[in-house]
Every structure is written in structure tokens, then in C-alpha cells.
Amino acid sequence: MHASxxxxxxxxxxxxxxxxxxxxxxxRTIRDLLYHFPSRYESSGPPAAIAGVTAGAEAALYGTxxxxxxxxxxxxxxxVAEAWLExxxxxxxxxxxxxxxxxxxxxxGMTVRVNGRVAGTGAKMYLANPEIKRYSAIPDxxxxxxxxxxTGLMQDRFLYPMxxxxxxxxxxxxxxxxxxxxxxxxxxxxxxxxxxxxxARYNLPSLSTALVFxxxxxxxxxxxxxRKRFAFEEVFALQVVMQxxxxxxxxxxxxxxxxxxxxxxxxxASFPFPATAAxxxxxxxxxxxxxxxHPMLRLLEGDVGSGKTAVAAATAYLVAxxxxxxxxxxxxxxxxxxxxxxxxxxxxxxxVSYFKDHxxxxxxxxxxxxxxxxxxVRYEESAKLSRAAFKKMVANGEIPIVIxxxxxxxxxxxxxxxxxxxxxEQHRFGTIHRQRLATKSSIAPHLLSMTATPIPRTLAxxxxxDLDLTLxxxxxxxxxxxxxxxxxxxxxxxxxxxxxxxxxxxHQAYVICPRIDEPDPARELALQAKSVKxxxxxxxxxxxxxxxxxxxxxxxxxxxxxxTMQSFAxxxxxxxxxxxxxxxxxxxxxxxxxxxxxxxxxxxAQLHQLRxxxxxxxxxxxxxxxxxxxxxxxxxxxxxxxxxxxxxxxxEYDLALRGAGELIGGRQWGVSDIAxxxxxxxxxxxxxxxxxxxxxxxxxxxSRHPAxxxxxxxxxxxxxxx
Numbered sequence: 108m109h110a111s112x113x114x115x116x117x118x119x120x121x122x123x124x125x126x127x128x129x130x131x132x133x134x135r136t137i138r139d140l141l142y143h144f145p146s147r148y149e150s151s152g153p154p155a156a157i158a159g160v161t162a163g164a165e166a167a168l169y170g171t172x173x174x175x176x177x178x179x180x181x182x183x184x185x186x187v188a189e190a191w192l193e194x195x196x197x198x199x200x201x202x203x204x205x206x207x208x209x210x211x212x213x214x215x216g217m218t219v220r221v222n223g224r225v226a227g228t229g230a231k232m233y234l235a236n237p238e239i240k241r242y243s244a245i246p247d248x249x250x251x252x253x254x255x256x257x258t259g260l261m262q263d264r265f266l267y268p269m270x271x272x273x274x275x276x277x278x279x280x281x282x283x284x285x286x287x288x289x290x291x292x293x294x295x296x297x298x299x300x301x302x303x304x305x306x307a308r309y310n311l312p313s314l315s316t317a318l319v320f321x322x323x324x325x326x327x328x329x330x331x332x333x334r335k336r337f338a339f340e341e342v343f344a345l346q347v348v349m350q351x352x353x354x355x356x357x358x359x360x361x362x363x364x365x366x367x368x369x370x371x372x373x374x375x376a377s378f379p380f381p382a383t384a385a386x387x388x389x390x391x392x393x394x395x396x397x398x399x400x401h402p403m404l405r406l407l408e409g410d411v412g413s414g415k416t417a418v419a420a421a422t423a424y425l426v427a428x429x430x431x432x433x434x435x436x437x438x439x440x441x442x443x444x445x446x447x448x449x450x451x452x453x454x455x456x457x458x459v460s461y462f463k464d465h466x467x468x469x470x471x472x473x474x475x476x477x478x479x480x481x482x483x484v485r486y487e488e489s490a491k492l493s494r495a496a497f498k499k500m501v502a503n504g505e506i507p508i509v510i511x512x513x514x515x516x517x518x519x520x521x522x523x524x525x526x527x528x529x530x531x532e533q534h535r536f537g538t539i540h541r542q543r544l545a546t547k548s549s550i551a552p553h554l555l556s557m558t559a560t561p562i563p564r565t566l567a568x569x570x571x572x573d574l575d576l577t578l579x580x581x582x583x584x585x586x587x588x589x590x591x592x593x594x595x596x597x598x599x600x601x602x603x604x605x606x607x608x609x610x611x612x613x614h615q616a617y618v619i620c621p622r623i624d625e626p627d628p629a630r631e632l633a634l635q636a637k638s639v640k641x642x643x644x645x646x647x648x649x650x651x652x653x654x655x656x657x658x659x660x661x662x663x664x665x666x667x668x669x670x671t672m673q674s675f676a677x678x679x680x681x682x683x684x685x686x687x688x689x690x691x692x693x694x695x696x697x698x699x700x701x702x703x704x705x706x707x708x709x710x711x712a713q714l715h716q717l718r719x720x721x722x723x724x725x726x727x728x729x730x731x732x733x734x735x736x737x738x739x740x741x742x743x744x745x746x747x748x749x750x751x752x753x754x755x756x757x758x759e760y761d762l763a764l765r766g767a768g769e770l771i772g773g774r775q776w777g778v779s780d781i782a783x784x785x786x787x788x789x790x791x792x793x794x795x796x797x798x799x800x801x802x803x804x805x806x807x808x809x810s811r812h813p814a815x816x817x818x819x820x821x822x823x824x825x826x827x828x829x
Contacts, residue, residue, distance in 0.1 A: 112137055124275035131273045137293045140284060141318050144337065144781060145268030148330060149222065158196035160225050162232055167267075168221045170194040175213035180204075188213075192221055192234070199225075200233040209239075217241060220279070240278060266324045285322050294318040298814035301340055305798060311336040338785030342569055342792055344822035345782070346799035347815070349572030354807060356573070357401045359551040362439055362526040364397040365429040374424045377464055378417060385581035386414050386421075392577050393422045396553060403553035406571045408562060409579030410754045411719025412586060415557045416454060418579070419443065419529050420461045422555070426527040427467045427507035438467075439526035440501075442552070443510040446532045448473045448665055449672050453694050454531070455480075455510045459489065462508075472497060472511035472520070474665065479506060528552040532560070559719065561712050561754030563762045565786040568796055580753065582722075589718050591730045593706075593745040595737060602702050602731035603650055610654060610681055614699040614726065618642065618684045619717055621705040623660040637704040637735075643684040651682060659685035687713060696724035706732035706748075707741040711761040715754045762787055 121129070134140055149167060160166045175190040188203040188210035201221065203209045223237025270281040288294065299306075299314040306313060312320060312332055321333035371394070375382050382390075389407055396403035409415040423441040431439060443458075445451040455471040459480045462469060471478040471489070477497035482490035492500075500506050504523035509515065556574060567576055594602055606616045620637045639660050647656045657680035659671050668688075674680045676695050683698075687709065701721045706714060714732065721728035732748060734741050744761075751757040785791050802812070809816035 122275065125280070128273035128275035132271065132276070137288055138297060140281075140288060141294055141297070141322075143270060143281065144321055144334075145330075146271050147269050148266040148324070148327075149269060156196040157192065157194050157199050160199065160232065162225050162228050164225050166221075166223065166225050166234065168192060168194065168199075168234075170198075170219065170221065172213050172217040172219055173198065173215055175210045175215065177207045177210045192219070201237055201239075202233050203236050206236070213239075266327065266330065268322055268324075289319070289322070298817075300344070300812075300815040300818035301336075302812065302815075306336075309339065309794065311339060334781055334784070335791075338781050338788075339791055339795055340818070341782040341822070342785050343795040343799055344815075344818050345569055346572050346796045347803060347809075347819045348823045349569075350799045350803040351807065351819075353404060353573040354803060356404055356551060359402055361400065361402040361553055362524060362550050363400075363429075363432060364426055364439060364526060364553070366394055366398055366425065367428070368394070370428060371421065371425055374465065375421050378461065380583055382417065382421075383414060383579075383581045383583055385409075385579045386418055389418045389577045389579055390421050392575075393418070393553075393555060394425065396575075397422075397425065402551040403555065404574045405555050405577055406567065406574040407555060407557045407577050407579065408567065408755075409557070409559060410561065410582070411559050411716060412582060412722040413559075413579040414583055415531075415559065415579060416457050417461070419454075419555065419557065420458055423458075423508050423527065423529070424462070424465065424467070426553075429526070431504075431524045438504070438507045439524045440504060440506070440522050441508045441527040441529065442515055442522065442525060443508065443529040444515050444531065445510065445512055448475065448512055449669065450531065451510055451512050452669075455489075458508065458510060467508065468506050470497060470501065470506040470509040470511075472509060472514045474512060474514055475669075525552045527555070529555045529557065531557050559716065559754075561715065561758035563755070563758045563786070565789050565792045566762070568792050569782075569786060572796060572799075578755075580755070586722060586725065587727050589722055589728045589730050591718065591732070591749045593732045593734070593749055596733075596735070599731075599733055602733065605729050605731070606651070606682070606700050606702070609700045609729070610651075612699075613678075613697075615675065615678065615680070615695065615697050616682045617698060617701040617717075617720055618646065618682060619701065619703045620684065620686060621708045623662055623686055639684050639686055642704065646682065646684065654681040655679065656682045656684060659683055659688055661686060661688050687717060694723055695720075696726075698723070699726050699728040700731075701729070702731045702733060704733050705735050706745065707734040707736060711744060711748055711751075711757045712754060714748050715751070715757050719754075 129135070132143065134143055155166055155168060157168060157170065160168070170192040171194070173191040173193050175188070177186060177188055179186055185205055186207040187205075188207050190201050190210065190213050191198050192201055201223070218241070220240045221234060221237045223234040225232055226235040227233050268278075268282075270278040272278055294315045297314055297318075301311065301314070303313075305311075311317075317333040317336045320329040321337065324330040324333070371390075375387075375390070389409075393403065393405060396405060407415055407418060409418075423443070426439045426441050429439045443454060445454055451471060451473050455469065455478070458469050462480075466481075469480045469489075472494075477492045477494055478489045479492050479497065479500070480489040482488045497506075498520055501509055502521045502523060509522075514520065554574075556571070562570075564576075592601075609616060620639045620642050622638045623640065639658050643656050643658045647654075657671050657674060659668060659675075663671070671680070671683070675683045675698075678697065698721055701717060703709065703714060703717055709717070718730045721730060732745055734745060737745075747757065747760045751760070802809075802815075806812060809819065
């Protein structure tokens with residue numbers, strides 16, 4: 108059996124729902140099956156017989172469900188789901204308090220594996236709120252080893268792997284499937300993508316050993332060694348993808364930008380505020396890249412309010428004052444891609460304010476309109492253009508700086524001399540948009556990706572491994588830090604008092620809620636959290652009856668959002684009640700206080716982004732986090748949020764505490780949970796990066812490493828940076 112063979116060949120009795128489940132989990136071959144790693148291990152010992160359980164112990168049991176029902180407790184009238192679990196040795200009651208819906212998921216005769224604490228005593232022992240997993244049949248090994256002895260591979264052990272499941276395929280199915288794969292020694296047919304010298308250098312197990320260790324660990328150290336190896340393998344494969352992509356781009360030719368540092372210094376001096384040292388460093392790094400013959404590839408990471416737009420404007424000015432090679436008229440062009448229409452319009456207005464004393468046309472293209480500054484009628488204003496007229500001007504090179512949304516990457520919008528592409532909030536676009544912009548002409552533009560989302564260094568090195576990294580780690584002069592307080596439910600009046608005093612000073616406020624609508628009362632598991640609509644109505648009726656309150660959420664049309672934001676920006680709305688849709692790029696300097704309801708439901712990086720909405724001016728600003736529950740973890744996280752000096756510190760904390768998926772939605776990257784864990788290990792990431800750079804320099808086509816080439820090809824396809 109070869110591990111790349113289709114899985115159907117070896118599991119001929121697969122039902123249609125099982126085939127669907129395997130496809131959903133991305134398992135098509137035996138190799139995919141071997142790479143379907145356990146999400147956790149249960150160490151409660153081998154499944155016991157019901158007759159042998161003791162009060163107060165944690166028990167793992169297999170059995171059959173009998174008589175599921177719902178009743179209410181005699182005194183408190185709390186609803187309780189209950190059922191009996193039966194095996195050959197006896198039976199025991201299972202009870203789930205305040206979870207009546209569980210009874211609806213059970214039926215008489217179901218075969219299950221149950222994990223839980225044994226409560227009660229003697230004849231009245233029961234399992235309290237046990238975790239329950241459905242299985243198609245009780246395994247032969249239920250009262251012994253889960254894998255038979257004698258294969259030489261799967262011995263009795265006390266660590267039981269639990270696998271990610273999908274409807275139709277259970278964790279137990281994976282036990283048996285992997286048992287057959289190991290008995291056929293399928294794991295020994297796989298070529299190891301990591302060279303033996305690399306395994307030796309970092310003391311990593313070989314592929315076949317690591318597969319045995321991860322699926323059938325004799326001790327926790329086996330599983331740890333295997334996870335370390337697979338984490339290194341995945342991060343290394345991603346780094347090879349990035350290094351090859353970078354090498355290909357560095358072989359491209361860029362349009363030469365004429366660098367006139369005196370002219371640039373004069374432009375920066377005309378800003379309405381003095382540039383920070385960090386901004387000057389970032390501009391210098393970009394200008395140095397302009398002087399090279401290959402395209403720039405740079406990620407600019409800046410905390411909320413650190414002045415990334417000014418860096419973009421200064422460097423775009425340099426490009427817009429450069430003549431194309433061999434020409435005496437016309438200029439090079441800049442495309443500035445933004446994730447939302449609101450943000451594109453804000454950046455257009457900001458650029459107009461920076462360029463008002465410099466005669467350089469600036470264009471705006473969104474889904475709803477096209478504009479050009481300056482207007483022919485009044486220089487200080489912009490004018491609306493038809494789409495056709497706008498595209499013609501861009502194609503003729505008459506608009507040197509074009510700011511826009513996804514409309515910028517339409518095939519019909521063609522630039523004459525695209526020399527510089529700026530992408531705001533990189534992770535919201537991904538490399539597909541980056542490549543579309545980069546292939547507008549036969550010559551690749553210089554590329555600047557910008558983000559205000561704090562990304563830990565390990566994550567940046569992995570996911571943006573093809574980019575050079577620049578940090579804006581300094582705030583403009585005069586900016587006061589936001590005063591942050593964490594308030595319990597009984598202290599919320601303090602937050603309302605601050606909002607009243609800020610409104611009295613003619614400032615504005617945000618109230619952020621975790622959801623848009625009220626939860627459906629018919630749904631047992633509906634998220635019980637404050638909603639924008641209900642909270643706006645309550646605040647208007649009970650708390651701020653004399654204030655104008657508006658709502659903003661993702662279900663509104665772009666036109667409605669635009670109208671609401673415009674009303675808030677002009678001061679017609681006093682308090683904006685919104686979801687985290689305001690997280691990125693809403694810029695209203697007059698807003699000085701923000702309340703975040705259900706604060707524990709947001710990642711720390713996201714909370715920091717929300718707090719950044721009130722750091723847009725020199726006024727003192729305030730942030731109140733109002734968690735609904737205050738367990739130990741929430742208390743620690745809220746304390747970190749209140750005390751952190753900057754977003755990068757918070758991002759590192761969130762990475763350590765909750766994993767990288769909390770920062771950016773791990774699933775959207777196509778990066779596995781194991782690799783996400785590895786991103787907490789800077790040494791591992793840096794080792795993988797340096798090994799990838801060295802190997803790609805020696806063997807750019809990977810012709811001497813066919814197994815690695817296949818692994819890298821798979822990593823490139825999985826890493827859908829959309």
C-alpha cells in the first residue's frame with residue numbers, strides 16, 4: 108500500500124456520509140489520514156467497566172444509552188437531562204444540570220464513549236455533566252488496549268488520542284483506520300521532506316517515527332517530540348514557499364524612482380504635525396528600497412494612530428514626482444488599496460490635506476463613485492467623474508495617485524506607469540490581490556503592505572516571510588494614552604457618568620456590542636450577549652434620552668453605513684452603538700470615550716484596535732471594558748489589556764494565552780493548529796526561516812529535494828492568504 112493511494116481503495120465499505128466527512132476534513136489519501144493528527148489526548152486510563160467505577164474518580168466508559176429524558180429538580184426546578192449508561196458489567200446514571208437540550212441529542216440504544224467525574228455514593232453514584240461521544244460500535248478493545256498488542260507499533264498505553272471529527276466520522280473511526288494503516292506499514296512508504304542532516308541538527312524524529320509517536324504515544328514526551336517535528340516541518344515548508352516567492356520577485360525589474368531627498372524633506376515639513384523619528388526611519392527604509400533595481404517588498408506594522416498614512420503619503424509623493432524612464436512628461440503612478448469604502452474615502456481626504464500645496468492630482472475609485480482632486484472649477488475641492496473618464500485618465504497616466512477599494516484590482520482599470528502599490532490592512536486582502544496589483548504591468552511595482560493589527564514577530568516572519576518588516580513604534584507628539592478601566596456589572600454607572608461629561612464637553616462616544624440582533628429565545632445554545640439594536644434602544648430610552656444615538660453593523664448596506672459614519676463624523680450623532688465593524692479605520696477625532704460590552708468575547712488585539720478609535724486627537728480619551736463574566740482567565744486578560752503599553756505587547760500576550768487563531772483567525776491562513784502552536788517559539792521560527800533561505804539559495808528549484816518539493820507545493824496550495 109502506498110500512502111498517496113486514494114483512501115477509498117483501502118476502506119471499501121465507506122458510507123456516503125463518511126466519504127463526505129473525509130472530504131470535508133481534507134482526507135483523500137492514506138497520507139492525508141496519517142497527517143490527520145489528534146487534537147488532544149485523554150489520559151484517564153483505559154476505558155473501565157461500569158461495575159468498577161469509584162465515587163470521586165474521573166471515569167472513561169464505553170456503553171449503550173438507555174432511557175434519555177428531561178426532568179426538573181425538586182427544590183430549584185432546574186431542568187436536568189438524564190440517561191442511563193449500560194455495559195456488560197452494569198449501569199450508571201448520567202446527569203446534565205441546566206442542559207436539557209442534551210437529552211434531545213440522545214436516543215435509546217446509542218453506543219457512546221463517556222468521560223466524566225463520578226458523583227454521589229454507593230447505589231446513588233452518577234456521572235455529573237459528562238462529555239459524551241457517539242460511536243458506531245463498542246470496540247473490541249474497550250476493556251483493554253485500544254490497539255491490539257503484537258503489531259510492534261501499538262501497545263497498551265494510557266494516552267488516548269482524540270481526533271477532529273466531522274458528521275459521519277468519529278474519533279473512534281480514526282483509531283481503527285490508523286490501526287490498519289500502521290499494520291500495513293503505510294507510514295514507512297512516505298518520503299521524509301526534511302533532509303537527514305536537518306533532523307540531526309535540531310534533534311527531530313524521522314517522519315515514520317514521528318507518525319508513530321503522534322498517533323500512539325507511550326508517554327507525553329513522545330507526542331511532544333512528534334508535535335515539535337511536525338511544527339518545524341510545516342513552518343519550514345511555509346518559509347520555503349516564502350523564500351522562493353521572494354527570490355522570484357527579487358529577479359523582477361522595478362520602475363526606477365528618482366529620489367530627491369531635499370524635495371522629500373520639504374514635503375514632510377509641510378505636514379500639519381512634526382514627523383516622529385519612527386516615521387522618518389520607515390520613510391528612509393522605503394526610499395532606500397526605491398533606489399534598488401528590484402521591487403520593494405515591505406510590511407509596515409504600526410500601532411493604531413502611529414501615522415502610517417503619513418508614511419504612505421510621503422513615499423507616494425516621491426513616486427508621483429518621478430518621471431518615467433526616457434520621458435520628459437508624465438509621472439510614475441501609485442495605487443493605494445483599502446479594505447472598505449469608508450477607509451478609502453478617509454485616506455483620500457487625508458491625502459488631499461497633505462497635497463493641497465502640491466499640484467499633484469489624486470483619484471478615488473470605489474464601488475459607488477470616482478473622484479479626482481483638484482477639481483477644474485475649484486482647486487481646493489475634488490470633482491466627481493464618470494467611471495469611463497476616470498479609467499481613461501488612469502490609463503493615460505494623468506492621475507499619479509489612485510486610492511480605492513477592490514475596484515482598484517478590476518481588470519478594466521489599467522495603469523500606464525504603476526510603480527508603487529500600497530495595501531492597507533494586508534491580511535484582509537492577501538497575496539491574491541497583491542499579485543493582481545503587482546501584475547498590472549510587465550514591470551512589478553514596489554509593494555508596501557500596511558497593518559494596524561499588531562502581529563507578533565513570529566507570525567509576521569512566517570506569514571509575511573517574503574516581506575521585510577518595519578515597525579512604527581512611536582506615537583505622534585501630543586497624543587495622550589487612553590485611560591483604560593475594567594468595570595464589573597455593578598460599576599457601569601461610572602462609565603455612563605464619563606460619557607455624560609464628555610458629551611457635555613461636546614465630544615462623542617462609541618458603545619461596542621458583540622452581536623447585531625437579540626438572540627433567538629427558541630435556540631438553546633444562542634450566544635447570550637448584548638446586541639447593537641437592543642442596546643441602542645435601551646440607552647436611548649433609559650440612560651441618554653437627550654442624546655442622538657446611531658447604530659452601525661455589518662448587515663447594513665454600504666450606503667447606510669456611509670450615511671451613519673458621515674453623521675457621526677459631522678457630529679449629528681452623539682453616541683454610535685456598533686459591532687466591531689468600527690475596528691479598522693474609522694477616524695473621528697472628536698470621539699473621546701468608548702465602552703466595550705462583553706469585552707471578554709473579543710481577542711486582546713481586537714480590543715486594542717477598538718480602543719484605538721479614541722486615540723485620534725490630543726484630547727484625553729477613555730476606554731471602559733465591561734465583561735459579562737469575570738473568571739480567572741478573563742481577569743488576567745483584562746488586566747493585560749488595561750496595562751499594556753502597546754498593541755505588540757498585547758499581541759504577544761494573546762498568542763501565548765489563546766493561540767494565533769485568536770489574533771487573525773487561524774483557519775483563514777490554511778495553517779494547522781500545530782504550526783500555530785509553533786508560532787510561540789521564536790527560535791523554531793527563526794531556525795526554519797534561516798534553513799529555508801539557505802536551502803533555496805543552494806537549490807532554488809528543489810530538484811535535489813523531491814519530497815520537500817511536494818510538501819512545499821501542498822503548503823503553497825493550503826496557505827490561501829485571502
